[in-house]
Amino acid sequence: MRPLDWVVLSGTLAFIVLYGLYKGRGSNTISKYLLAGKTMPWYAMALSIMATQASAITFISTTGQGYVDGMRFVQFYFGLPIAMIVxxxxxxxxxHRANxxxxxxxxxxxxxxxxxxxASIVFLMQRGLSVGVSLYAPAIVLSVILGWPDRLTTLGMGVLITIYTVTGGIKAVTWTDVQQMLIIFAGLFVAFFMIIHLLPPGISFTDAVYLAGAxxxxxxxxxxxxxxxRYNLWSGLIGGTFLALSYFGCDQSQVQxxxxxxxxxxxKLSxxxxxxxxxPMQFFILFVGAMVFVFFIFVRPPLLFQPIAMRDLESSQVQPRYAPISAQFDRAFDERREAALGLVDARRAHDGGRRAQWLGQYRQAQARINQARAEGAGVVQQIHGEKEFNDTNYIFLSFVTRYLPAGVVGLVIAVIFAAAMSSSSGEVNSLATVTVIDIYRRHIRQDAPDRHYLWASRVSTAFWAAYAVFFAQYAKNLGSLVEAVNVVGSLFYGTLLGxxxxxxxxxxxxxxxxxxxMLAGESAILATALFTRITFLWFNVIGCAVVIVTGLLISWLRPVRQPVAA
Amino acid sequence: MINSTFMPTHRAEMPDEPPPILGSWSRIYVLVLVYLALLIALSYGFTRYFS
Structure with a gap:
């Protein structure tokens, strides 16, 4: 991070908080604090919905996924428009009509x-587990890439969120989400154009797209x-529809x-x-990841993108094991670059025979690169006694911090902060709303004045923000938490949808x-998760179906007499 | 006890206005479905063309 990056980052964060405080003025009743007095226009809600869903780790991971796995993750979103129509x-x-x-x-x-x-308890459990990760996951990536203490990063984001969320309620959250989403779009476009600009001389954008496809x-x-x-057209259309129905239709962080x-x-318009x-947005993010891959065909990437893992490999004790792996990686990288240049030439010459020959050489070189990376990861796993090693989340930020100019790095880091803050603030706000409306006002104190519930909502918001920071501080001790939370989330959604x-x-x-x-649906999902190999996208379908069938069956077996109309 | 007040047929004060374009929500939904079909077709064509 250079001085200009710090200026861009701190300026962006200060603007977000001040804008949130400004737009959140006047949230002095429970309706204004929790529902913005029902005054929001469609475009603000739409960007807020997208910002709440696009967490920082999604943003970091999706580019990494484009790099490692290509574009197939986009199918995950094919069910979303169907769900939105429903x-x-x-x-x-x-x-709306139930008020x-x-x-x-x-x-x-x-x-x-x-x-x-x-249903409220199911939501509080599920969302309560994920809110800490929304802060922690980007913090740990930023701390490794930039050398910042992760506790400081989570605490910093937590404090910024608390300031505008406690003060301005959902109005502040929604309008800051709008700003954060615009910053995310701006950062993505700038990063994309910089990648294309940084391609080596003689390699055009068309060549890069051709290579990525080939x-x-x-x-x-x-x-x-x-x-x-996990990701094909049908899991996306069917499983994705159910997942989106559950998330956008039953999760208070979106419903609100x-x-x-x-x-x-x-x-509806939102x-x-x-x-x-x-x-299109997810397609573009994945495409950015694929272009980063093409960039690293011509510019030697690190063996592993996780800087601490690379430091371990380059340390004097491990150097004798690392040196031959590194040499193999270098040779394979040169061969892969040569094959890629050959592919580009063959395309320009419209020579199908040479194209097939270079593609074969490319694949052999890529296999040797994969092997060298796997051996390097194996050494790191042995050093730390870990069963798995995955550096996907470090790929994009590794590229950003090494190759992008001053100012753009600060902008992309601001994007990560903005994405983390937008999803966390929405989650904190919705957790506070359910706590006050569905638990406190329903079961503890039913007839207090409006001012009392406003005060309770502010306290509850501060509590959940503090909880998110506290949970994030200890999240690293819980192992592969992001994966765990994704699975835990899918364990509950089908029941709520049903x-x-x-x-x-x-x-x-x-x-x-x-x-x-609901109880039967939850049992069915748990049984599916524990005893079958069915992937998590289908849990929502199964849970929802079991809730519906059980509910209908019991209603049929124990019919209740309809009240006679007067 | 069945609370039929909050069933889908319930009518309340808040009106459901028509959309700003195309005249009805059904037409907007069809538009979104056509758009989705187009995106999937384009993505499929993109996959085929570049592989």
Whole structure:
């Protein structure tokens, strides 16, 4: 980080906080604090929805995923527009007309208090686990890349979030999300153009795209149906739809964004805009990752992108084992670069025979590079006694800090901070809302004045922000936490989705049937996770189906007499 | 007890206005679905063309 980077980073963060404080003025009633008085325009809600979903680790990981695995991750989002249509045509209208603060409050109006409370607790558990990781995951990457203490980074982000979230409530969160999303877009575009600019002389953008395609980095769609393959067209369309339905339709961190809309139409527009913008955005982020890969075909990358792992390998004790691996890597890198240049020449000459020959050589060289990286990772694993090593999250930031000019590095680091802060502030805000509305006001103190609940909401927001920072401080002791939290999240979403489908679509289902259905759905998901090899995207489908079938079955076995109309 | 007040057929004060373009929400939903189909087709074409 050079002085200009510090100026850009600190200026951006200061602007976000001050803007949040400015826009959050006047949040002096519970309705204004938790729902912005239902005054938000569609574009602010749309960008807030996207910012809340795009956590920093998603941003860092997605570019790394584009580098390692190509574009196929984009299929994960194919179900999102379908889900947004379903939500727009059902729950948006129902939530608005029920005049609720939370999605779970609706469940009591439709079913009973125990169903609402169970759904609230499921949300608090699931979102409570992920809120710390939203802060911790980027902090650990930044600390390794930049040498900053991770405790300081999490504490810094936590304090900044607390300032504007406690003061201005959801209005501050939404408007800062808008700024943060614009910063993320700006950072991405600048990084992309810098990558293209930094390609070696003689390699055009067209050559780079051709190379990325030829070596298999641009495979965006896999139409083969396979339950064990995490990302294909069908898992994206079916599993992705259910996941997006669960997240955008039942998770308070998203529902609360569109409950702030000044009208039902504005809320619908915000969701449909997100539906149309999300896939191109993810496609672009993955494409940036693929272009970083092409850049590193011509510029020697480190054997491993994790700087601490490289320091370990280069230390004097390990040097004798590292030297031959490094030499093999260097030779393979030279051969791969030569093959890539040969591929580009063959394309220009329209020579299919030479193209096939160079592609074969490229693949052999790439296999030797992969082998050298695996051997290097094996040495690091032996040093630390770890079972796994994965440096995907360090690829993009490693590129940024090594090759981008002063100012742009600060901007990209600001993007990471903005993404972490936008998702964390939304999560903290929604956790506080459910705590106050669904637990405190429902079960502890029911008839206090508005000012009391406003005060309780501020305290609850501060509590959840402090909890997020505290949890983030100790997250590193919990092993592969990001993966664990992803799995834990998918363990709960199907159940929440199932109970909302029962609420919206089946008139005769009773509260007790919905409650038992939730318990059955949760058991089915746990059994699937523990005893089968089915990937997590399908958990939502299974959990949702079991909740619906159980709820309908119990309602059929124990019918309740309809009240006679007067 | 079934609380039918909050079933999908419930009508409340808040109106559901038409969208700013195309006249009805159904048409907007069709537009989004066509857009999704186009994106998938383009992604598939992109995959085929570059591989």
């Amino acid at each position: 939500i727009s045509s059902t729950s948006v209208r129902l939530f 609720v603060y939370t999605a779970y409050e609706y469940l009591e109006k439709r079913f009973d208090a125990k169903t609402r409370t169970l 070596i298999g980095k641009l495979k965006a769609v896999d139409a083969k149906f396979d339950l064990a393959n 964004r569109y409950l702030t809309g000044k009208s039902i139409a504005q809320s 969701l449909l805009f997100t539906a149309m913008a999300k896939i 109970v909302f489908v029962l609420a919206f679509a089946f008139r005769r289902v009773t509260g007790t049937a919905a409650f038992i259905g």
